[in-house]
Amino acid sequence: MAKRKKKNKKHLYWLLMMVLFVAAAVIVYLVWNAYFKEKDEGQNSGAMTEVVEIEKKEEPKKQEESEVIEKPKVVQYDGEDPNDSNELSGVVTYAGVYGDNLMIRVNIDQYLENGECKLSLLNNSGLVHEEVVEMANGASTTSCAGFDVPISVIGNGRFDIVVDLESGGKMGAIREVVEI
Numbered sequence: 001m002a003k004r005k006k007k008n009k010k011h012l013y014w015l016l017m018m019v020l021f022v023a024a025a026v027i028v029y030l031v032w033n034a035y036f037k038e039k040d041e042g043q044n045s046g047a048m049t050e051v052v053e054i055e056k057k058e059e060p061k062k063q064e065e066s067e068v069i070e071k072p073k074v075v076q077y078d079g080e081d082p083n084d085s086n087e088l089s090g091v092v093t094y095a096g097v098y099g100d101n102l103m104i105r106v107n108i109d110q111y112l113e114n115g116e117c118k119l120s121l122l123n124n125s126g127l128v129h130e131e132v133v134e135m136a137n138g139a140s141t142t143s144c145a146g147f148d149v150p151i152s153v154i155g156n157g158r159f160d161i162v163v164d165l166e167s168g169g170k171m172g173a174i175r176e177v178v179e180i
Contacts, residue, residue: 117144
């Protein structure tokens with residue numbers, strides 16, 4: 001059997017690396033040259049540029065520039081601020097059955113430190129249920145702590161919801177209807 005002579009591929013590897021290095025260097029040179037050539041052309045258009053000096057007259061400073069101009073107050077919403085109102089207002093945000101209870105949630109438009117909410121549930125025959133809870137204040141609004149009325153106490157049908165609000169000498173009422 002004849003022995004085969006092994007070819008050394010190291011030379012081929014180094015030759016390929018050298019070609020890639022030269023190609024990369026040429027590309028970097030062309031990009032670098034084109035970048036700075038465009039900047040130079042923008043500054044010198046190749047033609048003679050005539051420099052003309054223009055005399056600048058200084059105008060005396062106006063008094064208006066030194067005065068502070070006040071911006072008008074930004075109004076974030078239309079209408080009056082509910083916190084300035086003499087009457088409390090709000091809305092029933094949820095009134096529905098959850099499990100075995102009628103859940104009623106109320107949000108009050110004003111920010112109040114303390115107070116109470118009085119719930120009255122009425123049907124055709126009159127007052128069915130009455131309950132009082134404290135107000136719970138949040139970051140910018142207030143709500144009633146929440147009403148969870150067992151359905152076994154009030155039964156089924158159509159009910160008028162009346163929530164009387166009282167806080168700091170101010171009063172108000174919120175009305176809604178719920179069907180069970």
